Amino acid sequence: MSNEWPLRSSTLRERSATAVGDPVLRANVGAATDRFRTKRTSALARLHDPDALRSAARGVRGDILADWAATLELLADNVQANGGHVCWAPTGADANDYIASVAQRIGARTVVKSKSMATEETGLNEALAAVGCDTVETDLGEWIIQLAEEHPSHIIAPAMHKNRDQVADTFEAKAGMTERVTEPTELVAFARRELRRRFLEADLGITGANLGVAETGSIVLVTNEGNARMVTSMPRVHIAVMGAERIARTWDQADLVLGLLAKFGTGQTLSSYTTVLSGPRGEDEADGPDEFHLVILDNGRSDIAGTEFAEMLNCIRCGSCLNVCPVYHQTGGHAYGWVYPGPMGAVLTPLLASQQTGHGPGEDHHAGELANASTLCGACMEACPVEIPLQDLLLGLRRRNAEHAGLAERSMWRAWAAAWSRPGAYGASATVATKARRLAPLLGRLPGGSRWTDGRDLPDLPARTFRQRWDAGDV
């Protein structure tokens, strides 16, 4: 898979216009997000008081991160006590280097992976290819996009932008499917046969981690396909890559988070497979890897702690905000240009971006402009299982962008504020507006005017402003 994410080679507008211009994409994304929304709604209807749970979860995530460093230390200590190895990775490159060195040491040729957004973030597959490993994604959606040489477009349903015919096309072109099938069950059966072979030959299994639980040194993996169980039990070595904030201290805390993850993400009571792993195979145990490694990935996360954006670290990656976002609904995930799409991505990407580029906070225009991928409609805040104030965070990012805005934009707002903070000047601009109605047909031809008039009529401007009518006694 190429690691050429389009974030810095195109603008948000270019990417969203391309997506909006693709009716098949819009139909696929629309149908899939509608399905997720319906399932979530019915899952929440079975709860006594979902808002109380959300509020409790926000509190729990806040408690965990208030004691973040110590909780991570406890996790690391207990992983080691269980016989596992721990790698602290300050950057994505550090994580990749560690994993590549393990792969080389054990002579790994084939690597099987289950879905992990953290390794999308680090570009792990390219790093493994560089040391001669053939890496196979085993989550069905991830495998599809790996074959198609694309990127995930949704954090829990990476290939949701493709329909069954497009999946069949991909299997024919890239996976040697000779007898075309398009029924989902048949497509799954094909993938299952192909992937089974790869599981058997793999030397190394790599997973993400939905949650690390510090008190027992365990990681939790949530899937609906069971592939993570194969990845973690068949190869000799298992490496889990965990975003450093994906942690709970206790099982009580983990229980709350995992329940919300399934209900808000896929509308399930609990995911089909919830796997708890606590280190390598013990002496008395029949299954499990010889070696277990936990890579704790920072990659910009600790820079977010203590800032006005700290609540973003509470995110449990359920995808609920993507499913309700009307912008995501139109564009799908690729328009966001990097690993994390939708409202959570529009916040997280600019926050993590300084790690990727070495720019100071707010200086990376390409990442920063993602804060504009929202009408501030608030649907995301309402949908978040841990009550992250996504809209407020988007506004915070826009304020940060404004500090780095160009002279033209700053001057425009300054002139606007100067005029509209003086009632006399405001009245004058009102008069100008009514005069401008005769010029209205020209407005669409002004630079930038087509941004409104391509696709919309110009509004009719009134002959008299409200104040003119009021002063004339005509109200």
Place this chain on the structure above:
Amino acid sequence: MSDAPDRRPDGVERVALFVTCVGELVEPDVPVAAVRVLRAAGCDVDVPEGQTCCGQPAWNSGFTADAAKVAGTSLDALERAVADGAEAVVVPAGSCATMIRVYWPQLFSLAGDEAASDRARALGERVWELTELLDALPDERLGLGSVEPCAAVYHRSCHMLRELHVAEQPEALLARVDGCVVAEWAAADQCCGFGGTFSVKLPEASVAMADEKLDVLPEGTEVIVGADASCLMQLRTRAGARGMQVRTEHIAQVLERALPDDRGADA
């Protein structure tokens, strides 16, 4: 605002109208209708001099100081009106009402003016979105008659719905208007795609969002009613470009037409 449902407007008689910049410049028929409806409900309506805009365009673009400068002008004007005896400040736009009541205290605070932030918080107690106030008045204060029969839908605008938590009031008022039949609209509470500068920063997505609402209008819909003129402008101009026949109308205008015997017109 959590205390909103507890505010008792029964005795409100003196009202200050915040016109909004869209009402002033683009849709003056909306504040005109609001004045007439409020008068019909027995209110003495003043339109305080010196008010301009709530500052939302700059606030949503991240330009805090510029937003605070403009909002401060309107804060001064509305505060003077309250000092002169206005019991309620009424805003005929859910988005601007949200800006004033929910965001002004934060805006002034971020701009370094804690005194203005406190003043905004105090003012906010008296700020009502138009339908929020009208619905809270005893029914007998606002007699509503009939309008020419029309097939309508109601657009539930985002800020009003999710941040001001004014959800049921507009449709409760429309239900009191004979002839205005509001149909179920699957996309009623979806964003229209306007979003201020969003509409020109990502115009393709903005138009697609409007389309998604327009595509599922019930068969035979004649008018889209809403409480935010800017959302209605987005939907109307997109519908026009598509050659659709549907109109838009602000709820104040529907209520104005439903006033018996022109009670709202200046005597």
